[in-house]
Amino acid sequence: MSLDFDQHKTSALAILEADKSELPDFWKNKYSTELAKNWDKFYKRNTTNFFKDRHWTDREFAELIQDSESQKSLLEIGCGVGNFIWPLLVKNPSLYIYACDFSVRAVDFVKANENYHDSRCKAFVCDIVKDDLLDNIPCNSVDMVSSIFVFSAILPEKMKIAVANIKKILKPGGIILFRDYGLYDAAQLRFKKGSKFSENLYVRQDGTLSYFLSKEFVHQLFVIDGGFEEIENDYVIKKTTNIKRNLNVDRVFLQAKFILPK
Structure with missing residues (x-):
């Protein structure tokens, strides 16, 4: 896997080196302060039709397959x-799920779904870099936390706050299941000139952010700064075909697991 990533990195760097320009400070400030607003607009525009249900998660994370006799909770x-x-x-x-998002509209869609029942799930609005999860979840009570393509939408300098916030509600021995966009993913290489916010951070046309993570950055965030133990942390490279454009592209994801020491 590392050899594949190194080979991909060489060609990716050649593309990224061609554009080092960054957005003016005015636009950086605007996008930074309007993140929740822009995600709310995203869900207003796309409602529940943009993303498909993620049936693959328990194949990637065996921890999500629960014994029916054991009561577990997940955020x-x-x-x-x-x-x-x-x-x-x-x-x-037997799984109870807490679910949060900083888009009010997204949470409203969750609560309106026919599969939503208070006995199995609690959805609430929360910006994990501003709000305290303890307002909705008891301290040290959750067995697992899933972060699937979430940290890439957070400003890098605020990610430590999110990790500290998660740590408050996770049980000792609890686990974080993490998957996100990896460094040099095809999506990073497709951004046009004028989209770069800072190193590895870009702004989409709809005003939402996309940060591409290295395993070194994630290790620093959760282990060195966050105090977690690392179980897994590596790139997942998948070759995909864009049939419409007749292109083969390399998708790079960062997949990791971290445990809170007892």
Whole structure:
């Protein structure tokens, strides 16, 4: 895997080196202060139709397959409209899920879903770099936290706050299941000139952010600064075909697991 990544990195750097320009400070400030607003607009525009239900998560994370006799709880940060939640609730009748998002509209969609029941799930609005999760979840009570394509939407300098916030509600021995956009992913290489916010951070046309993570950065964030133990942390490289454009591209994801020491 590392050899594949190194080979991909060489060609990716040649593309990224061609554009080192960054957005003016005015636009950086505007996008930074309007993140929740722009995600709310995203869900207003796309409702529940943009993302597909994530049936693959328990294949990647065996921890999500629960013994029906064991009662477990999970917090999903950045739940969107519930594409991660619904397959898991069906497969795991003993699993209780907390779900939060900083888009009011997204949380409203979750609560309006026919599969949403208070006995199995609690959805609430929360910006994990501003609000305290303890307002909705008891301290040290959750067995697992899932972060699926969430940290890439957070400003890098505020990610430590998110980790500290998560740490408050996780049980000792609890686990974080992490998957996000990896450094040199095809999506990073497709950004046009004028989209770069800072190193590895870009602004999409709709005003939402996309940060591309290295495993060294994630290790620093969760282990060195956050106090977690690392179980897994590596790139997942998948070759995909864009049939419409007749292109083969390399998708690079960062997949990791961290445990809170007892």
